[in-house]
Amino acid sequence: MRGAVMLDRIIYVTGYGRSGSTLLDMMLGAHPQVFGAGEMSTICRHVWPNDEYCACHARVRACPLWSDAVTEWQASGIDLDRHAMLQRRIEPILSHARRGAALRDYCDQTLALYRIVARRTGRPVLLDSSKSPGRALALARAGVDLRLIHLVRDPRAVAHSMSVPMQVDTEAGVQKTLPAHPVARTALRWSFVNAGAEAALRRIAPAHGLRLRYEDLVADPQGALARIGATVGLDLDAVGAAIAAGGTIAAEHQVAGSRIRMTGAMTLRPDMGWQRRMSPRAQAVVAGLCGARMRRYGYAAGGTGSASA
Structure with missing residues (x-):
């Protein structure tokens, strides 16, 4: 354990699932x-109780971290239950108005785990990609240096991803059966959750938050990481240049999240296949339900799926 390192700041990724967090x-x-x-919010909810896999390929109760x-x-x-x-009281999006002892306890306990992890990893900046806007809203009241990234992805891509079921494969990072969801359901939830993420952004200093599109991240990783670096107070130029040049990235001890965390070292591979595989009718359903917010985020809501510059 590296006892000299203290938690300096928190980077929190908020937004809807299947968006590249x-x-x-x-x-x-x-x-x-x-x-x-x-996704640190999952530790007490299911990762620790079910002894799920860390990205290091050990189950969390055997993971050295x-x-x-x-x-x-x-x-x-701390009592995990x-x-x-x-978490069930505080993290739902509309509960951000809750105050008092429950909110204080939630923040104090969450920050206590953040500090333990920062000290044990020897890294002063902790990145939590839990995505829940309610968690972001709570952290914004916790009196810490919080940097917020609102990550968005074309809702047609998200809806297509969620329309494909997944079977349990614990070692590959799929901890439970994921049923197919209707595209209209996903579209409505995408709008609702991203509205909550916008509310969280309004709670922090403008210089400490930004909105980032998945499509821009994968098309220009160097430029996207430069923007993020300016927001989170880090020089990410070398990281961005290495990734743009084809360098590999890998998860170390990520909990929960996409299956890619279990694949080991990988190069950046944009996932835009939905544009070929999603039917025009399904795309139109999503665009009809999400059109206003899509346009605000810079997505073209008509025709085949594409993102405007």
Whole structure:
């Protein structure tokens, strides 16, 4: 354990699922000061209770990082079931107005785990890609240096991804059966969750938050990471240049998130296949439900799927 390192700031990724947060976590985690932790909100909810796999391919209760970090957290007086209960009260999007003892306990306990992980990894910047806007809203009230990245992706791409079921494959990072969801359901949830992420951005200093499109991240990783670096207070030029030149990225100890965290070292591979595979009718349904927010984020809502510059 590297006892000299203290938590300096938190980078939090918010937005809807299947938008590239695991990929972004891996990219930012390539910086020597950043620890990409994955979706830390899942630890008490299912990762620890179910002893799921860390990206290091060990189960979390045997992982050299998480086993010791969670044990230390518990030894400080944290009850994991009670923390999960606090999460159910605080993290839903519309609960950000809740105040009082529950919110204080939630923030204090969450920050305690962040500090333990920062100290044990020797990295002062912790990246939590949990995505929940309610978690972001709570952290914005916690009196810490919070940098917020609102990651968005064309809702047609998201809806297509969620329309494809996945079977359990625990070692590959799929911890439960994921059923196919109707594209209209995904479109409505995409709009709702991203509205919550916008609310979270309004709660912090403008210079400490930005909105980033997945499509821009994969098309110009160097430019996207330069923007992120200016927001989070880090020089990410070397990381961006290496990725743009075909260098590899890899997850270390990410919990939960996309299956790509389990694949080991990989190069950046944009995923735009939905434009070929998604039917025009399904695309039109999503565009009809999300059109206004799509246009605000710079997506063309008509015709075949494409993102405007």
